[in-house]
Amino acid sequence: MVWVNAIVQGILVGGLYALFAAGLSLIFGVMRLVNIAHGDLIVLAAYMALTCVTLTDLNPLLAIFVVAPFSALAGYAFQRLLFNRTLGADILPPLLVSFGLSVIIQNALLQIYSADSRKLNAGGIEIASIPIVQGLSIGVLPLLMFVTAILTIGALQFMFYATPLGRALRATSDDQDVARLMGYDNKHLYAIAMAISLAVVAIAGIFLAVRTNFDPALGPQRLIFGFEAVIIGGLGNLWGTLAGGVILGVAQALGAMIDPGWQLLAGHLVFLAILAFRPEGLFPRVDG
Amino acid sequence: MSGPAFTIARATPESRIALVFALLGLLALATGPYWMDRNSMRLVGEFLIYLGLASLWNLLAGYAGLVSVGQQAYVGFGGYVLFGCAMFLGVPPLLAVPIAGATAALLSIPVSYLVFRLKGAYFAIGTWVVAEVFMLLASQWQAMGGGSGVSLPIAIVRSIGSTRDMREQMIYWTTLGVTVAVLIAVYLLLRSRWGLALQAIRDSEVAAESSGVSVASAKRLLYVVACAGAAMIGSLIFMAKLRISPSSAFSVNDWTAFVIFITVIGGIGRIEGPVIGTILFFLLRETLSDLGASYLIVLGCVAVAIMLFAPKGIWGLVQDKFGWQLFPVGRRLILNTNKEGA
Numbered sequence: 001m002v003w004v005n006a007i008v009q010g011i012l013v014g015g016l017y018a019l020f021a022a023g024l025s026l027i028f029g030v031m032r033l034v035n036i037a038h039g040d041l042i043v044l045a046a047y048m049a050l051t052c053v054t055l056t057d058l059n060p061l062l063a064i065f066v067v068a069p070f071s072a073l074a075g076y077a078f079q080r081l082l083f084n085r086t087l088g089a090d091i092l093p094p095l096l097v098s099f100g101l102s103v104i105i106q107n108a109l110l111q112i113y114s115a116d117s118r119k120l121n122a123g124g125i126e127i128a129s130i131p132i133v134q135g136l137s138i139g140v141l142p143l144l145m146f147v148t149a150i151l152t153i154g155a156l157q158f159m160f161y162a163t164p165l166g167r168a169l170r171a172t173s174d175d176q177d178v179a180r181l182m183g184y185d186n187k188h189l190y191a192i193a194m195a196i197s198l199a200v201v202a203i204a205g206i207f208l209a210v211r212t213n214f215d216p217a218l219g220p221q222r223l224i225f226g227f228e229a230v231i232i233g234g235l236g237n238l239w240g241t242l243a244g245g246v247i248l249g250v251a252q253a254l255g256a257m258i259d260p261g262w263q264l265l266a267g268h269l270v271f272l273a274i275l276a277f278r279p280e281g282l283f284p285r286v287d288g
Numbered sequence: 289m290s291g292p293a294f295t296i297a298r299a300t301p302e303s304r305i306a307l308v309f310a311l312l313g314l315l316a317l318a319t320g321p322y323w324m325d326r327n328s329m330r331l332v333g334e335f336l337i338y339l340g341l342a343s344l345w346n347l348l349a350g351y352a353g354l355v356s357v358g359q360q361a362y363v364g365f366g367g368y369v370l371f372g373c374a375m376f377l378g379v380p381p382l383l384a385v386p387i388a389g390a391t392a393a394l395l396s397i398p399v400s401y402l403v404f405r406l407k408g409a410y411f412a413i414g415t416w417v418v419a420e421v422f423m424l425l426a427s428q429w430q431a432m433g434g435g436s437g438v439s440l441p442i443a444i445v446r447s448i449g450s451t452r453d454m455r456e457q458m459i460y461w462t463t464l465g466v467t468v469a470v471l472i473a474v475y476l477l478l479r480s481r482w483g484l485a486l487q488a489i490r491d492s493e494v495a496a497e498s499s500g501v502s503v504a505s506a507k508r509l510l511y512v513v514a515c516a517g518a519a520m521i522g523s524l525i526f527m528a529k530l531r532i533s534p535s536s537a538f539s540v541n542d543w544t545a546f547v548i549f550i551t552v553i554g555g556i557g558r559i560e561g562p563v564i565g566t567i568l569f570f571l572l573r574e575t576l577s578d579l580g581a582s583y584l585i586v587l588g589c590v591a592v593a594i595m596l597f598a599p600k601g602i603w604g605l606v607q608d609k610f611g612w613q614l615f616p617v618g619r620r621l622i623l624n625t626n627k628e629g630a
Contacts, residue, residue, distance in 0.1 A: 034409030036357070085596055091408040093595050095355050096552055099412075100592040103545055107584040220540065224420060227413045231406075265424045268417055272402060275414070279405040 001135040003257065010253030012142035014246030015149035016211065019204035020226035021233075021241045022153055023197035029236055030173050030193040031087060033094050037102040039223030041198060044105055045071055045205025046214050050118055060120040060210050061144075068202040075198030079191035087190070102219065109216035117213040126210070145207050149245070152200060153238050159196070160238075169193060228271040234281025243283060294623045298479075298616050306614035317464055321457040329456060333463050333528060335570055340467040340521045341543065342550040342562035343474050344514040349548075350557030351478070351486040352507045353493070355408070358415025360544050361422045362392050362515045364537030366522030368426055371532050374444045376431070381440075381448050382462055385523045392519030393512050400511045404504070416540070423538035437533025445530060456528075463524050470517045475559060477513065478617040482506060487617070490557060518543075541584075549591040555601025559615045564603045 024038050035041075048070065049063045058066070082101070086093035128140040160166040172179040172189050180186055208214060208222070225248060233244025248267050255266025274281065317336075320329060341359070348354040366388040373379035373387055399418055406414040427435040449455030477483055485506045488496035497503050522543075526532045536542070546569065554565020572590075576583045598605055606612060 032408075034413065036409070036412065082592075082596075090599075091353070092349070092355065092556065093599055095409045095412060096548065096595050097592050099357070099545070099548060100588045100595065103541070104585050104588040104592070107582065107588070111580075111582060111585070220416070221420075224413065224417055227410070228417065231410070261424070261428055265421065265428075268421045268424070271417060272421070275402050275405055 003254075005136050006253040006257050007250055008136065008138065009142065010250035011246050012138070012146045012249070013253065014229075014249030015142075015146035015242070016204065016207055016245070017225045017229045017248050018149045018242040018245030019145075019152060019200065019207065020222050021229035021245055022149075022156060022238065023200040023204070024223075024226045025230050025236070025238065025241050026156060026193060026200070027197045028230075030169050031190050033083060033087065034098070035083075035197075036095065036098040036223065037105060037219075038098075038201070038226060039221065040102045040105040040109075040219030041071075041201045042205045042208060042222045043214060043216065043219045044109065045198075045202040046120070046209035047109055047113055047118075047216075048202075049120060049206045049209055050113075053120060060122045060206060061125070063120075064203055064206050067206060068199045071202035071205075072195040072199040075194040075196075075201075076191045078198075079194035080187065083194065084187050084190060102223075106216050106219060113216065115215055115217070117215040118209070119213045120206070120209040122210045141210065145211070148203065148207070149242060152203060153242050156196070156200070157238050165192070225267070228267065231281055232271060232274050234284035237281075237283050240281060240283035244281070247282075297622055300613050300616055302612045303614055303616050314468065318461075320464075321460055326456065329460055330528075331570070333460055335566060336463050336467040337521055337525055338546065338550060338569065339562060339566045340470045341518060341547045342554070342566055343471055343559075344517045344521075345544075345547045346551045346556060346559075346562050347474050347477070347510060348514045350551065350561070351483075351490050352510045353408075353490065354507060354511060355412045356415040356514075357412045357540065357544055357548075358403075358417070358419035359514070359518050359547065360538045360540055360542070361415070361419035362396070362518035363522035363525065363543040364419075364426065364534070365392055365395065365422060366519030366524075367526035367532045367537045368429075368432065369519065370523035370527055371432060371438065371440065375438075375441065381444060381527055382458065385462065385466065385520050385527075388523040389516040389520040393516040396512050396515035397508070399515075400508050404507070404511075419538055419540070423534045426534040426537065433533070435534055437531060437536070439531045440527075448527070459524065459528050463521075463528075466520050466524060470521070473513065473517070475615055475617070477510075478559060482509060483617055486510065545584075546587075549587050551601075552591045553594050553601060555603030555607075556599075558601070558603050558607070559617060561601050561603045565601070568602065 020039070020042060024035065027033050027035055027038075045067055048067045049060055052058060052063045052066050053060050056066075082097060083094060086097050122141065125140055125144070129137040130140065130143070131137040158166075160170065168179070168184050168189055169192075171182065172184060172186050176186050179189075204222075208218075225245075229244035229248050230241050231244070232247050233240030233242070247270060251270040252263050252267040256263035258266075317332065320332060324332065341363070345356070345359060348356055348359075369388040369391055370381060370384045373384040374381045379387065403411060403414045403418060426432065432438050445455065449458045478486065485496065485501040488499065488501055489503055489506060493503055522537070526537065529536075550565035550569045551562055552565070553568055554563065555561030569587075572587065573583070576586060579586070594601060600608070
């Protein structure tokens with residue numbers, strides 16, 4: 001039963017990893033940009049929530065409604081002012097600019113909030129759980145996290161395939177020149193995509209902050225988890241990314257059962273195994 | 289029969305001057321232990337280490353488009369090979385330096401088959417994952433102190449040099465030797481037919497491939513060279529520190545972020561770039577060292593600004609203005625127009 005428990009908890013944590021990954025995947029899909037600062041933006045959102053909660057005494061989970069719009073606006077501005085200038089045939093500028101941004105955010109957070117680890121307290125919901133059978137119960141918070149991940153990915157999927165905005169985004173993703181000829185404003189669309197990505201980042205950041213301790217140096221590892229979920233699930237497939245997150249979460253939970261030192265290692269090894277034997281991921285997008 | 293109407297030249301007037309200055313500089317550095325104090329020697333040693341790492345990273349990213357954020361994997365690996373060889377196999381530490389290079393070269397081949405499956409920016413994060421795996425494995429190595437690391441036993445430290453001065457001189461000269469060897473290797477590699485292939489790849493991968501360049505093997509060769517070099521430099525870093533731990537050995541900030549900033553600021557894809565970048569990096573560091581974490585913020589902002597407004601770096605700006613090539617790797621065609629009746 002201990003093992004079943006580990007697997008169930010791993011699945012639920014996988015939802016958080018999928019949230020880390022969804023924003024990353026969205027940006028890559030629309031403009032082939034891999035945002036190295038993605039993990040640091042998640043941590044930045046966690047700190048924004050911390051400030052918001054300290055100032056207003058709001059419940060951390062409700063702080064999402066303050067942080068997400070703010071984060072989305074910041075994302076729009078980032079894209080217009082920074083990333084749009086780097087997009088082109090050469091992959092170096094966006095990569096190095098986002099890498100520089102990552103170092104800047106990490107050290108700015110270090111400067112403002114110090115290296116102490118923090119945590120958001122969401123109250124009673126943190127310890128509430130639903131008993132399933134003897135020795136196995138599901139925490140309300142992890143469950144909420146998982147359901148949020150499903151809803152977020154469902155919403156992104158709907159936005160992409162059933163709305164005019166999604167059609168525009170897919171059009172620029174397929175061929176930006178033709179999309180421009182059709183009257184789409186690419187720079188605006190890219191900025192919208194970044195805004196959506198950072199709204200998802202805000203959700204992920206708040207769940208991260210409620211679930212565990214966080215400090216300014218945590219970003220790169222969140223980026224790596226998100227990235228591994230994307231690759232395991234298969235590029236360009238959002239539901240695949242959810243599956244990738246779940247597989248990563250379960251691998252880490254099982255690794256931790258063997259030896260606490262193996263928790264992260266087990267996740268990385270599953271990723272490397274997928275890369276070795278099925279580099280296109282488990283559920284690659286099938287183009288019609 | 290008349291002679292050819294053109295000649296091919298590689299050297300330029302300024303490159304001859306640069307060569308003289310490089311040799312003079314090398315002479316000054318080689319005699320360093322006789323005229324520098326201990327602090328300057330340590331600073332120069334660090335300078336050489338970053339110069340070597342940046343030149344190797346420039347080779348990867350600037351010439352083959354392989355933007356690795358995971359070279360700290362091999363820096364740390366080199367350090368651990370040194371400690372392992374010295375502590376468990378009784379290998380003299382200085383001899384362990386080439387062993388670190390050779391084992392890293394061997395290790396980098398299977399790793400390259402994994403990470404080369406990822407393209408562009410995903411390659412960058414993939415190499416980072418590999419470095420994380422190396423770090424986690426090193427943390428599991430209990431004989432090496434696990435996560436908290438280990439110091440080099442005093443008997444081994446003595447075997448490098450019996451006094452502190454002698455030891456520091458030996459490490460200094462070895463560092464100088466390895467860095468100069470790395471720079472010469474990079475230069476010769478870029479001047480060889482592989483170098484021509486690499487520059488073709490840098491300019492257009494598709495065009496290079498269709499001209500008969502084997503893009504995959506050229507990139508793999510480069511990756512192996514860069515990893516072996518990073519491991520040798522890594523073994524020297526931790527020989528000088530006398531202590532190794534997973535977090536210092538596989539630090540992404542120390543061994544990759546700084547190196548990327550140096551190369552970007554100096555001029556990526558230019559052999560002179562890392563030299564200029566390392567000089568600027570140390571000037572900035574020595575003037576801003578009181579700032580603590582904001583020093584990294586400044587450095588990051590400078591690198592982002594350079595990438596946005598002068599993507600060819602400082603050396604690119606100089607080159608555009610004066611057309612200098614201090615270490616020419618290409619060939620120039622000189623038409624013999626003053627010859628009669630060609």
